[in-house]
Amino acid sequence: MRITMIGSGYVGLVSGVCFADFGHDVICVDKDASKIEALRRGEIPIFEPGLEQLVADNVRAGRLSFATEVAESVAASDVVFIAVGTPSRRGDGHADLSYVYAAAREIAQHVNGFTVIVTKSTVPVGTGDEVERIVRETNPDADVAVVSNPEFLREGAAIEDFKRPDRIVIGLNDERARSVMTEVYRPLYLNQAPLLFTSRRTSELIKYAANAFLAMKITFINEMADLCEKVGANVQEVSRGIGLDGRIGSKFLHAGPGYGGSCFPKDTLALAKTAQDYDSPVRLIETTVSINDNRKRAMGRKVIAAMGGDIRGKAIAVLGLTFKPNTDDMRDSPAISIIQTLLDAGATVTGYDPEGMNNARQVIDHIAYAEDAYGAARDADAIVIVTEWNQFRALDFDRLRSIMKAPVLVDLRNIYRHDEVTKHGFAYTSVGRPSNDDTL
Template identity: 55%
Template sequence: MKIAMIGTGYVGLVSGACFSEFGTEVVCVDHDADKIAALRRGEAPIYEPGLADLMARNADAGRLTFTGDIASAVAGADAAFLAVGTPARPGDGHADVSAVYDAARAVAAHAPDGLVIVTKSTVPVGTARELEGLVHREAPDRELHVAANPEFLREGAAIDNFMHPDRVIVGANSERSRSVLEQLYRPLSRLETPTVFTTLETAELTKYAANAFLATKITFINEMADLCEAVGADVHALAHGMGLDRRIGRSFLNPGPGYGGSCFPKDTSALIQTARGAAAPTRIVEAAAAVNDARKESMAHRIAAHCGGVAGRTIAVLGVTFKPNTDDMRAAPSRVIIPLLQSWGATIRAHDPAGMAAAREVIPGVTWCRDAYEALEGAACAAVLTEWNEYRNLDPARMKAALAEPRIADLRNIYDPASMAARGFAYRGIGRITPGAG
């Protein structure tokens, strides 16, 4: 089989490379000529473990190619996946699907008869149904099909998520759409991966509902962490006890400075707007989004309070990406926390294993350091914002020697409170019993 992947962003590039690993001929398309040239050289534009090797292996085998020409990409193809950006629209929070419609028009103009056009981008409910009318108007002389196949990729583990998914969701209105998607995902049958065939609308809503639920779960445990601090309980033991209930599960019960990234913030916002437009408001999701927005600011106040004020002091920030194993700065808590600390008079020294290049573009006035120990030099506090594994294994003695004051604000709970207190640190985590915290 042959497919065209329209868009070489996070979703398009990972999905295209993984489909080629299944043995499918994949042509990835992007209008950015410089990006296509870099991809042809084997350079991945995003940080994702294993992606560069996967691209190289399948490019060498001739299964994965890159072009700026949609016409050649869709020629002889069975399916064209639309994997372009759908950012939150400024002002109202709706998803901006203009790039999806533009891509669909371009594909339809050159599509062979029988092509299945698949939305891989996260799109509001009703988008695929509208695309059916659009492509039929653009190509009335050909039989084109539209399907919805939302992605469920976690940054930092995207390749494994694609190769070993919990499920595959397919919205299909025709036998041709169902047959093509079934064939494309056939390699997963040996894993007995559940494939759910449903309507276009249900497939689209499933993606939003899943992300909104996970965002709510994160927000819930963050509120429980605050309650634990207030009553002298430990949030990690609480999460363990909750998670042992199979109806709840342990995943996404890790307290922190709030969720970020490319999906949860924009998807919760889009779902809220869709629900309001349908006169079926999602009050729980609305509350979760509002609490999450407020939490990022409250984390800056937590750091300042732990230091007894930050004016004229240096704060060492360890990790700025929204999660480890990615260079993604979209909606990262650091983008709220660092500017607030700076506005209160703090000087920021920071380090991140993968995100500093991207962070320089969105967080000005920061001294970026070659490693964590350099960031700690002369700082009044070390603030852990991202739980990179290399920070878990820092030498406490070297940390203490580098810091001007042995103080840690651990917003990811990567250190043991009792151990850090025994080593002479003024340590504060989130929702944990901390000796000597006051």
Template identity: 60%
Template sequence: MKIAMIGTGYVGLVSGVCFSDFGHEVICVDKDPAKLAKLKAGQVPIYEPGLDDLMAKNVAAGRLTFSDSLATAVDGADAVFIAVGTPARRGDGHADLTYVMAAAKEIAQALTGYAVVVTKSTVPVGTNRLVKQAILDANPQAEFDVASNPEFLREGAAIDDFMRPDRVVVGAETKRAAEVMSAIYRPLYLRDFPIMTTDLESAEMIKYAANAFLATKITFINEIASLCERTGADVKMVSKGMGLDGRIGSKFLHAGPGYGGSCFPKDTQALARMGQEHGVPMQLTDMVIKVNDQIKRRMIDKVFDLCGGSVNGKVITVLGVTFKPNTDDMRDAPSLTIIPALIGNGAKVRVVDPQGRREGEALLPGVTWEEDVYAAVKGADALVLLTEWNEFRALDLNRIAGDMNAAAMADLRNIYNASDAKLAGFEHYMSVGR
């Protein structure tokens, strides 16, 4: 089948590459000349493990191309995917549909025959019907159906999530649209991965409900971690005990500095705004947003306590600034709250992150970027472990403690333990919920 993918951001590029690996002809469209030039040169503009090799394979096979011409891509396409950004709107937190609606209007003018227009972007409930109306308004003669196909890709594991999904959700109004979507996902159907077909509104809601629930799990265990610190309990043991309950599960029960990234912050805000608009306040989601912000600020207090109450004039080495490992994504990362607070209070901050510098240089002015952990900790007054990259899981703590001006560590991902840190020479060690 021929697929047009409008937008080559994280979702669009990963989806386009994976669809081409299914054997479909995929044209990815983007209006950014710099990004398009990189893609045509075989360079992946984001960091996602394995994406560069898979992209090169399908470009070489002739199944995957990149273009700035939406009309060319849509001409003769069986399905046109809208995978543009829906950032939180300034002022009210609602999902900004500007790019989605602009794409819909442009698609309307480019349609040359029947196609399914598929919203891959995360959009509020009711958006697909707005997309349908926008296309009809722009081209009353257009022959098309709309479908909702929300993505559930974890950054750092997106290819595996696409190829071996927990489920594929498709919202469709007509049998014809459902059949096209089934044909697109046929390789997954043949391997018995669940493909759930529902109405448009339910498909749209599933995405927001799933992300809000996962954000709630993270926030819940972080609140429990705060209580564990006061009572002497160990949050890692608590998480394990909870996770062994099949009704709860162990995923997303790891205490830390709060959630961030491209999905949870904006999707929880958008769900809360939807609730307000429909007169059904999302009280639990509102509280999750509030508590997550408080957790980030509590991490700042931890670093202050580690440094004796003041960071003024202190050299602090931070390991990891991306919101999670195996990505270069800095969106709503805890580091964007914590590091500016340290610098604002007089700290000199050194940063080490395997992939964070490309975005981080603009977002974290005033920090010193280092490539090597051991060089970054020399003469430092405190070490803050903020992102659990594999590179930081087996450090030589003895060497680090010996090279620091003051052997003090805030392990905000609970990678190490107090006894090992003490044996290595750390005079002060703080973690989360222990």
């Protein structure tokens, strides 16, 4: 099939490349001319394992190309995906849909023959209705079906998620789109990926409900971690104990400094705002948002407490700046709030991240950056692990102790055991575990 993907950011690029790898002819469009030129040169604007090679393979095969204008590609396409950003709107927290609506107007001007317009951007309930209204208003003769097809990609595992999904949700109000969308995803038939067809509004809500539920699981286990510290229990064993229950499951039950990234923060907030607009408030989600925001700075205070309560003039190494490993995404990363808390308390900070350094420099001021973990730790009074990159799972503690001013490790991801750190002379603090607990 001939597919146009409008928006070549994280979702649009990964989705477009994977569709091309299925055998479809795909054009990824973006208004950012420098991004398109870079993509044509084989330079990928985001870090996602396996993506660079997949782009190169499909460009070479002639199934994938890049453009800045939509007119020609939309006119020739069977399916046009909208995969533009929907950031939180300044002032009220609602999703900013201006890019979605602008894309809809532009598509409407150039469609030729029956075309399925698919919203892959994360959008509030009712957005598809407005997209359809805009298309009809802009071009009354347009023969289109507007569909919702939310993405469920995890950064760092996006290609695997796209090709082996738990489910594919397709929301439609026009039955003509069913056969088209079935053909788009037909290559996944052998993987037995279930296609869940729903109404358009239901599909839009599924995406928000899924992200909100996962955010609640993270927030729940973080609160349990705080309780574990008070009562002398081990949050990792609590996680195992409840996660073995098939009704609960083990995923997203890892205590840490709070969730971040491009989805959970904005989607939980947008869902709460939407629910308020419909006079059906979602109190659990509102509380989740509040708890998570507070937790990030609380983790900064946890570091201060681990260093004796006064860090003025102290040097702290922060390992891991992105919101999760295997991405360069800094959006709403816990590291931002944690570092700001440390700076506000008078410390100096040196940061290091395997992939996120360039993006970190755009959002975190007044800190130094090192070339590796040991460079960050040199002359430091403490190390703080914020992101659980594999590179940080086997640190040389003897080497670290020899170059640090004080052997203090604050492990906000619980990637070490108490005994394997303290035997090297380090003071060790983790999350939700007794100070002398050696289990993982």
